[in-house]
Amino acid sequence: MGNNEEVKLLGVWASPFSRRIEMALKLKGVSYEYLEEDLEKKSSLLLALSPIHKKIPILVHNGKTIIESHVILEYIDETWKHNPILPQDPYERSVARVFAKLVDEQIVNVGFVSLTKTEKGREGLIQQTRELIKCLEKELAGKDYFGGKTVGFLDFVAGSMIPFCLERAWEGMGVEMITEKEFPEYNKWVKKLKEVEIMVDCIPPREEHIKHMNHMGEKIRSA
Amino acid sequence: MANEVILLDFWPSMFGMRTRIALREKGVEFEYREEDLRNKSPLLLQMNPVHKKIPVLIHNGKSVNESIIQVQYIDEVWSHKNPLLPSDPYLKAQARFWADFIDKKMYDAQRKVWATKGEEQEAGKKEFIEILKTLETELGDKPYFAGDDFGYVDIALIGYYTWFPAYEKYGNFSIESECPKLIAWAKKCLERETVAKSLPDPEKVIGFVSELRKRFGLE
Numbered sequence: 001m002g003n004n005e006e007v008k009l010l011g012v013w014a015s016p017f018s019r020r021i022e023m024a025l026k027l028k029g030v031s032y033e034y035l036e037e038d039l040e041k042k043s044s045l046l047l048a049l050s051p052i053h054k055k056i057p058i059l060v061h062n063g064k065t066i067i068e069s070h071v072i073l074e075y076i077d078e079t080w081k082h083n084p085i086l087p088q089d090p091y092e093r094s095v096a097r098v099f100a101k102l103v104d105e106q107i108v109n110v111g112f113v114s115l116t117k118t119e120k121g122r123e124g125l126i127q128q129t130r131e132l133i134k135c136l137e138k139e140l141a142g143k144d145y146f147g148g149k150t151v152g153f154l155d156f157v158a159g160s161m162i163p164f165c166l167e168r169a170w171e172g173m174g175v176e177m178i179t180e181k182e183f184p185e186y187n188k189w190v191k192k193l194k195e196v197e198i199m200v201d202c203i204p205p206r207e208e209h210i211k212h213m214n215h216m217g218e219k220i221r222s223a
Numbered sequence: 224m225a226n227e228v229i230l231l232d233f234w235p236s237m238f239g240m241r242t243r244i245a246l247r248e249k250g251v252e253f254e255y256r257e258e259d260l261r262n263k264s265p266l267l268l269q270m271n272p273v274h275k276k277i278p279v280l281i282h283n284g285k286s287v288n289e290s291i292i293q294v295q296y297i298d299e300v301w302s303h304k305n306p307l308l309p310s311d312p313y314l315k316a317q318a319r320f321w322a323d324f325i326d327k328k329m330y331d332a333q334r335k336v337w338a339t340k341g342e343e344q345e346a347g348k349k350e351f352i353e354i355l356k357t358l359e360t361e362l363g364d365k366p367y368f369a370g371d372d373f374g375y376v377d378i379a380l381i382g383y384y385t386w387f388p389a390y391e392k393y394g395n396f397s398i399e400s401e402c403p404k405l406i407a408w409a410k411k412c413l414e415r416e417t418v419a420k421s422l423p424d425p426e427k428v429i430g431f432v433s434e435l436r437k438r439f440g441l442e
Contacts, residue, residue: 052357064313071319078312090299094287101289102273135273 007032010058016160018057140185169213228253231279237382238290239278243421249301322379384409
């Protein structure tokens with residue numbers, strides 16, 4: 001960590017993918033310049049930095065470009081070594097990585113993309129999503145956070161995506177996905193997250209976000 | 224403490240091949256167990272209850288799932304020999320990015336090449352070649368994706384090479400004419416014993432794909 005570090009983050013206010021990077025940078029105490037992107041009108045900087053993928057988040061560190069949120073999180077952890085984000089033990093790390101994939105690939109696809117598209121078969125998709133969240137529920141047993149006593153990689157990935165993004169979408173859809181009764185550990189974890197300054201500082205404002213997620217849902221439906 | 228390593232796998236799986244290669248690169252003794260995917264073993268169902276998929280790496284009784292995560296795990300546990308990822312965080316990030324790219328794009332695209340027909344197949348072929356060309360550009364003139372050393376991205380991709388003759392046969396096209404540098408890279412990888420031992424005979428893969436196509440009513 002030095003005073004000559006130049007860190008930029010290109011993101012979108014509503015995107016859990018860039019929000020989780022902000023959480024990580026805050027945990028490490030790294031100063032950065034945040035650049036808000038409009039995905040309907042991508043900046044020339046974004047297109048120059050990521051010509052093939054054209055997506056956010058993009059981290060630029062001393063002129064080096066890193067893309068893909070999981071890749072960025074691991075990069076941040078390896079570059080600024082204090083306040084570790086990933087567990088130290090290789091097995092624990094593999095578990096965190098597997099769950100991160102589960103969240104971003106399966107839970108998002110079944111619980112949002114598919115759910116948004118189908119009118120029929122909704123109950124089935126809701127059940128499938130709950131089954132996946134049950135895996136997270138099990139993982140949280142006996143812990144304050146996924147990271148143990150402090151927040152880490154999976155708290156940032158799952159936190160940015162589920163309670164502070166997908167749950168807002170489900171609320172907008174009128175779906176009660178993760179009840180306190182069926183998912184006590186998960187709900188306890190969310191309450192604890194709301195007490196963590198890094199998390200609270202880095203999540204999108206609720207009402208605007210719900211509107212945004214409804215809008216995204218409409219876009220998917222009409223695609 | 225003795226290291227007990229078991230790999231639950233399926234011989235044509237381009238994902239299982241990654242883990243086989245990584246274990247061999249590190250000189251790790253492991254027990255290979257062939258799974259019948261239509262009759263999955265109780266151990267597989269117990270060790271990967273969520274997805275019930277291979278490969279499953281079981282190390283001293285604990286399971287690690289997802290091939291690309293297994294390769295990282297193997298690299299971190301047996302860190303004293305043959306590093307599979309660069310040590311520099313930025314180069315490591317690039318390797319992770321490309322392995323993730325391969326993971327996200329290759330499977331669905333290649334599947335369309337042999338498991339569909341007509342317009343869907345043509346679109347699949349086009350997409351598949353574009354992905355290979357992107358990878359070929361990334362490879363450039365380097366011997367391996369990371370430069371001089373065989374590693375993570377090579378491991379993520381090389382298994383697909385054994386399926387190339389099947390794609391060419393059922394897609395009716397030549398991959399070498401589109402991506403000669405990538406073919407040269409693959410042949411170089413195959414000169415490594417760890418890779419040669421871990422990959423099946425492409426003729427066997429063609430036979431396997433033919434069976435699947437019959438099952439799907441494509442022939």
